[in-house]
Amino acid sequence: MAAESLEAAIQRVGSAVGVLRDSKVRPHTFPVAPEFTNWRSEQKAWRTTCALLDQSHHMTDLFISGPDGLRLLSDFGVNSFANFTPGKAKQYVAVNQDGYFIGDAILFHLEDGLFDLVGHPTVANWLQYNVEVGGYDVTLERDDNSYDRPSGPPKLYRYELQGPNAVPLLEKLTGEPLPHVRFFNMTEFVIAGHRVRALRHGMAGMPGFEMFGPWAEGEEVLAAILAAGAEFGLVRAGAKAYSTSNLESAWIPTAVPAIFGPELRGYREWLRVDSLGSLGGSMNSADITDYYVTPYDIGYGHVVKFDHEFLGREALERLAGTPRRAKVSLVWNPDDVVSAVRSLQEPGLPAKYIEMPKARYAFFQVDAVLRDGKQVGMSLDVGYIANERAFISLATLDLDCAEPGTEVTVLWGEEPNSAKPAVEEHRQIEVRATVAPAPYVREVRESYRKS
Structure with missing residues (x-):
């Protein structure tokens, strides 16, 4: 039997809030070990030495290729795409026609015409729907997180090294000084004989790189990192510690997506009810729009750029001067x-x-x-x-x-x-x-x- 759509569930229950508040969907799953030592020491490591976080399993990758890939991203992203060349990444933010937040994810420009959108599935779902109804000449390849994937391992491994010792550790691993890489730009390393792509990043605000490559090479890369890491105080961080890193960098991982207006009924009919997630907390307004936020409300004002046409632009131009x-x-x-x-x-x-x-x-x-x-x-x-x-x-x-x-x-x-x-x-x-x-x-x- 086909899974129930979000719209069908709303009609059955009588309200969007009712559907989300009583949802049986799990809060979120990090399919890695909860702790390797203990989460207190693992939190400490990214401040004092170096922490290794395994990001291979809990995020969704949406690979976008084809002639209309950049146009698709530009049409639904508030970000500027001027000079968004291969080797760069950005925090991609999407809003509805009224300027209210739908979701965000990390967007990698891997090669000419090839992008990888990485994060919670909210934005991946939104873009996938708009490809199907919008006539964009793109090809999508989706790799869901390891909890939702039908079978097999992820397409990519993804490890993050962060902390004051991340740079000297990587220099020992690669055998040469690290190149200067600006925040959210990419470089390449050779580790254990494998080409490793790396994003200059740091989830908790400390120096670090997010490294990724084909899944089949991940174990050898990981073994090399662990072998080199002992003298630098490397600590593997499990799911418990990893889930708190955003509290230090102040990234809000989820906000209720603004997808419940009449104009987006088609999207809700397309979206499975179990694709969205549950709503919890003490706020209990019956009006789902009371839960909406704008990019300005949650610290994304700096990424909103009015140098292109995108869904929600006119609304955000009105909001920009009066947060x-x-x-x-x-x-x-x-x-x-x-x-x-x-x-x-x-x-x-x-x-x-x-x-x-x-x-x-x-x-x-x-x-x-x-x-x-x-x-x-x-x-x-x-x-x-x-x-x-x-x-x-x-x-x-x-x-x-x-x-x-x-x-x-x-x-x-x-x-x-x-x-x-x-x-x-x-x-x-x-x-x-x-x-x-x-x-x-x-x-x-x-x-x-x-x-």
């Missing part, structure tokens, strides 16, 4: 976090379980942020940074509440409790929080994108 919200970090009050954990050992209904180090329990985690009892924004990801000894969330707040030092409250837990498998019976609590810059870590704010 309503800003991305911030929220530092949760330690006493309130401890109180929530302590409630698990006290009589009565406990607070929602806070998992460490990443506390999100839905693909789209949306918790209401209050000031003086009024909602002033949304918390969109949450977890613990051992390097800072701080429990923080990434949020978008009204501008008059976004100044560092402002005191707010995060509602934690659902009222009423949804039917998601990850939600146990619990009571909603208020957690005091203090607004801080995003990125929260000073070194990351000052050095993340330096060339």
